[in-house]
Amino acid sequence: MAPAPRPDLIACHDCGAVYRRPALRPGERARCPRCGAVLGRSPRIAADHLLALVVGAMILLVIANLTPIVELSVQGLRSSATLFGSILALWSEGRKLVAALTFATTLGFPAIELSLLFSALLLRRMPGSPLFAPFLRGVLALRPWGMIEVFMLGVLVALVKLSHMARVLPGTALWAFAGLTLLLTVILSFDLKTLWPDPAATSAADSGEATLCHVCGLVCSGATAHAHCPRCGAALHRRKADSLARTWALLIAAAILYLPANLLPIMETSSLFGRESDTIMSGIVYFWTSGSPDLAALIFFVSIFVPLAKLLSLAVLAISARRGRRRGLKQSAQLFRVVEFVGRWSMLDIFVVALMVGMVRFRGLAEIEAGPGAAAFGAVVVLTILAARSFDPRLIWDASEDADDRA
Template sequence: MSADAPTLCPECDLLQQSPPLPPGGTSCCARCGHTLHRDRPNSVDRTLALTITGLVLFAIANAFPFLSFEMRGRITETTLMTGVWDLAAQGKGEVAAVVLFTSILAPGLQLALLLVVLAPLKWGGRLPPGFPTLFRWFKRLLPWGMIDVFMIGILVSVVKLTDMAHIVPGLSLFAFLLLIFVLAAAQAALDPDAVWERVPLRPEVRHLPNAREAVVACDVCELVVPVAAVDLDARGRSRCPRCTDVLHRRKPESLQRTWALVIAAALCYLPANLYPVMSVTSLGKTQADTILSGVLFLLHHGMWPLAIILFTASIFVPLLKLLSLMFLLLSVQLRSRWRPHERTKLYRITEAIGRWSMVDVYVVTILVALVRLGNLASIEARAGAVFFCAVVILTMFAAMSFDPRLIWDALEQEHDGAATVRSNAG
């Protein structure tokens, strides 16, 4: 991060100058406390080493079975892909697609994109062709890689099956466990500023904006561009001169889009909790399982830590997300000036916790893949799982389309008003 680069806080839109950072230091927004920049020493080398390790682990995790299920001498083995195929075969293609994307494609693509961007930088000293698009996609994929949540899903599934059968962990389970830490470490080691800085900029984009100049910040590469220096595309939209992403002062139609997604998610929340998410057939008897009965099962078996995790992730978090997004939307629409710091924090929490609700979707996927011995024992995904999956995805999109800068706009206008009054008086 060059010392003189201006930064517009992505959460409250305050324009500020970042101080030069000591090794490992961070700079935070002076108004809302959002972390603006973090210095990560040897970022390219460390991230590249972790990425290559991650790719090897990813290959192992996908090549071998991760759990085996043994009942009365019959064994079924499951790989990461088995659950996806079985869900699709049971007519739950939409859930299968979400599981495939979040547990296999997104983490795999993240690692591949990091390798494609960082390897030429390290060994050729230059950026690969099409770099801005590749790196932009890497950033877009970040919230969708959920292998850590998948691991909790594996734990819950194993506990659920201990009564029924013997579960044996496979080689890929250990690779998968290591991959969680390696991928998290690679993301933490990466300093996006250090990579973006390698893109050459035109002088009129590079100059420091003065106080009176209108500026706009890129959502992807965080470059602050004077409005006069933005690129226009064939359709007349402003484009970032560095990463070519479309520039917006605020996320487009933020309130309308967020409301639409929140309402859609709220409509799915009831059937998600009332309909069974799966049905379990054991020795000829079939029993339907809702999300709540899954939590109660864990409680009856004394697994209260897992029961608490499952209850929080599946029932409490989606409800909390819906209520806090509605509260944030209403507060912005009423132009409230009440506690902007706390409302920004609430937004941060809402955005961060959403992915953990996927646990139950993964539990269903893993159980469906493991338990398929016909009348002896089999598990089938039911309609509740589709609704539940829809709630998780819709609330994630809703949190992404809400623009936290809207919270601060009411205060900005108050300030602008005060400034005008003062200058008039002067």
């Protein structure tokens, strides 16, 4: 039997509770009373305005990549770097993983995501187009991997660092990235799930268990093992498949790599005064002693505290999803949302290294290379993001119901 769409229902992606869909005014959001998650947001802007913003963002992305971010001058020598030039420099040095990661999160994925969203918004005007669903699904899948706002912060950190060694002139791309960050903030605040057309309600007589589609947010009843969502075509699961096994595997891999990420140098500087290696920690100490304690605190928070806190809290959440706890469930759900939200900011140090490598290229005077720790650190960030995405927070609530039944 095909799963029956239930547009009259809404299900919480964090705890699995099912509610009657509320009618929202523009800008209003609905929260889950049980766990506090945002169930849905009614958009403040119309889809046509979103299209205009997407076009603007695409233009800024092109400008941001064709013009230099910054120009440096030291004793009459000049050096300027574009984002793409920095990525090529990393690649040719053999730091292929760091180069690929920087390329994907600042250029590749954002460009594909914006093009797919642009096409989906146009196709939306032609009801029944077979490409609309796969395009919009592509946008939703790429969304967590575009990190332009983190990159923008990385540019600012790199500029402070560079201003200690050279005269720094901001380039056109710096302003383009700033504008792009603003536009993307508005674009990302638009709940894309509201773009899906409402399916016709079926007779609510069938009372099979409600299953939430992870991709488009539609609730269906009567979904069998290998069913697909009638609206977007994604595979339907009651809970994410093998969630705990996958979360543990990714967490263990990330925990192992956390050591080389912190012990090996992430950056190697060669200048007239010799060679110098920097680990994440020595970079923090540098900012602390050179008069920027605020930046030292920021980098400590995103590069050392956040990855460690993320590893530990996901482990605690995975344990409570197996054991079942009867108190503090709402706090667990909140902890999971924080973990999901802050994880991407750990990419900051990778971007700073990429920019320093691309910008400081004064032959014989000073050159910077990425160290082996950078690749390990990048892998930790990606693995913890994947671990958080594999984890299904609803398992904590399932396990607590089981524990209540036993008691």
